[in-house]
Amino acid sequence: MKMNLFFSIMLLFLVSTAALAQTKISLHTDQAKTKINKEIYGHFAEHLGRCIYGGIYVGQDSEIPNIRGFREDVVFALKEMEIPLLRWPGGCFADTYHWKDGIGPQHERPSMVNVHWGGVTEDNSFGTHEFLDFCELIEAEPYINLNVGSGTVREASEWVEYVTSKNISPMTDLRKQNGREEPWEVKYWGIGNENWGCGGDMTPEYYADLYRQFASYARGASYKIACGASDYDYNWTDVLMKKTQNKQHLIQGLSLHYYTITHNWSHKGSATDFNEKEWVTTLDKTLNMDELITKHSTIMDKYDPEKRIGLIVDEWGNWFDVEPGTNPGFLYQQNTMRDALVAGINLNIFNQHADRVKMSNIAQTVNVLQSVILTKDEQMVLTPTYYVFKMYAAHQEATLIPMNLETSRYEFEGRSVPTVHGSASTKDGVVSITLCNLNPNQAEQVALTITGQEFSTCAGQIITAKNMNDYNDFDQEEKVSLQTFDVKKPKNGNLSIDLPAKSVVLIQLQ
Numbered sequence: 001m002k003m004n005l006f007f008s009i010m011l012l013f014l015v016s017t018a019a020l021a022q023t024k025i026s027l028h029t030d031q032a033k034t035k036i037n038k039e040i041y042g043h044f045a046e047h048l049g050r051c052i053y054g055g056i057y058v059g060q061d062s063e064i065p066n067i068r069g070f071r072e073d074v075v076f077a078l079k080e081m082e083i084p085l086l087r088w089p090g091g092c093f094a095d096t097y098h099w100k101d102g103i104g105p106q107h108e109r110p111s112m113v114n115v116h117w118g119g120v121t122e123d124n125s126f127g128t129h130e131f132l133d134f135c136e137l138i139e140a141e142p143y144i145n146l147n148v149g150s151g152t153v154r155e156a157s158e159w160v161e162y163v164t165s166k167n168i169s170p171m172t173d174l175r176k177q178n179g180r181e182e183p184w185e186v187k188y189w190g191i192g193n194e195n196w197g198c199g200g201d202m203t204p205e206y207y208a209d210l211y212r213q214f215a216s217y218a219r220g221a222s223y224k225i226a227c228g229a230s231d232y233d234y235n236w237t238d239v240l241m242k243k244t245q246n247k248q249h250l251i252q253g254l255s256l257h258y259y260t261i262t263h264n265w266s267h268k269g270s271a272t273d274f275n276e277k278e279w280v281t282t283l284d285k286t287l288n289m290d291e292l293i294t295k296h297s298t299i300m301d302k303y304d305p306e307k308r309i310g311l312i313v314d315e316w317g318n319w320f321d322v323e324p325g326t327n328p329g330f331l332y333q334q335n336t337m338r339d340a341l342v343a344g345i346n347l348n349i350f351n352q353h354a355d356r357v358k359m360s361n362i363a364q365t366v367n368v369l370q371s372v373i374l375t376k377d378e379q380m381v382l383t384p385t386y387y388v389f390k391m392y393a394a395h396q397e398a399t400l401i402p403m404n405l406e407t408s409r410y411e412f413e414g415r416s417v418p419t420v421h422g423s424a425s426t427k428d429g430v431v432s433i434t435l436c437n438l439n440p441n442q443a444e445q446v447a448l449t450i451t452g453q454e455f456s457t458c459a460g461q462i463i464t465a466k467n468m469n470d471y472n473d474f475d476q477e478e479k480v481s482l483q484t485f486d487v488k489k490p491k492n493g494n495l496s497i498d499l500p501a502k503s504v505v506l507i508q509l510q
């Protein structure tokens with residue numbers, strides 16, 4: 001009887017150990033050489049739905065606690081997350097935006113129709129001063145997108161002058177009249193947005209010529225970003241690179257937009273009500289980011305082998321159907337453990353391509369698409385994506401350690417993805433390793449070998465959930481957040497980690 005029990009326990013032990021498939025990772029700290037720009041952890045806020053109004057800005061007279069009109073809770077949460085950069089005012093909105101409508105006394109500013117996003121009235125109460133004030137408050141670098149689609153060269157040139165110039169000129173006088181004596185320091189300027197689509201429906205040849213013209217007059221813009229391709233449009237990248245070749249002073253960055261769409265544009269699927277097939281499909285599609293960056297970079301290498309021009313992934317993230325009952329033009333969606341995985345995977349990919357990817361901006365900061373924050377009146381929710389950004393802040397300004405990763409594949413109904421995805425970096429003697437387990441059902445045992453440094457301490461954090469579609473909601477206890485994760489110190493450079501199912505983990509060794 002006793003023997004039977006012993007054998008049963010042994011069998012159970014063997015079966016469960018075998019179920020933990022092995023992933024092998026090796027890291028050599030002395031191979032670290034590429035800096036991970038903090039701007040890779042950037043965000044995007046457009047005049048769209050409740051991102052700016054209600055999400056970021058409520059006005060000074062609001063009952064919602066605010067600092068000069070900016071939601072206090074959102075300001076603190078973004079600072080806590082270490083937001084390094086914010087892109088504004090769009091998006092499609094940018095190519096309809098006339099910046100002079102958004103300066104001067106707020107009650108004198110004209111209203112306009114937000115044609116792209118729900119046809120709602122835009123009262124322009126959040127304009128250049130408010131945006132730059134907000135960036136100062138949250139200690140983020142501003143990234144302003146100029147209007148090429150419906151604006152003029154003069155309008156764009158004057159905006160740059162208004163913001164950045166120290167000289168005596170009509171624009172700097174106007175700025176001073178509006179209460180700002182000193183110019184702001186704004187390094188990043190986008191010249192048009194999606195000009196192949198909502199930004200004017202242009203051909204790459206036509207846009208490239210316009211770009212050169214606008215960029216020539218955007219004096220004071222030290223880092224100019226050309227509108228780049230959507231997804232797999234490699235021809236756009238090729239034409240832009242070719243037509244700006246030998247014009248080093250005109251172009252410092254070229255953008256790329258790629259959204260993860262689980263089904264298709266007319267049926268994108270629910271953000272929360274999904275099954276395992278949709279889980280694996282979303283993760284598989286998000287992994288395409290790696291191929292996209294590799295192929296666009298290869299084209300860029302042809303014209304710019306020194307990698308002087310940054311690839312700027314200034315829109316990315318999950319795009320699902322809007323939450324039932326909400327305005328379809330507002331793009332409001334919830335955010336689950338699946339979004340945490342999507343964020344972790346993309347940020348790992350950007351880290352791995354840090355030699356070419358110099359900035360990225362998840363769409364969008366509050367209440368729109370894959371947000372880090374959701375608000376309802378005076379309430380605020382931090383999404384699983386928020387916690388991933390908070391966790392991955394460890395990589396900002398660190399040096400990438402190339403990762404050698406051998407992993408099994410998690411497969412569901414004919415679709416498969418790598419079980420483990422990761423990246424690693426080093427900063428001030430601390431090695432940070434971020435790992436995602438894409439398998440929603442099973443833990444994965446990871447054997448990590450690390451050479452080049454001795455470690456005396458080890459700490460970990462984890463984001464996971466009971467169910468793959470768990471999310472944080474108003475008036476409810478948080479279901480997905482950042483927790484401590486126990487890891488042992490490496491012995492002779494070896495460390496074994498049990499990565500729980502559907503998890504994003506940070507391990508820090510020092």
Ligand code: AHR
Pocket residue numbers: 046090091092093193194315363364369
């Ligand atoms: O982020 C929402 C929209 O997606 C942006 O306005 C546009 O640039 C893209 O198509």
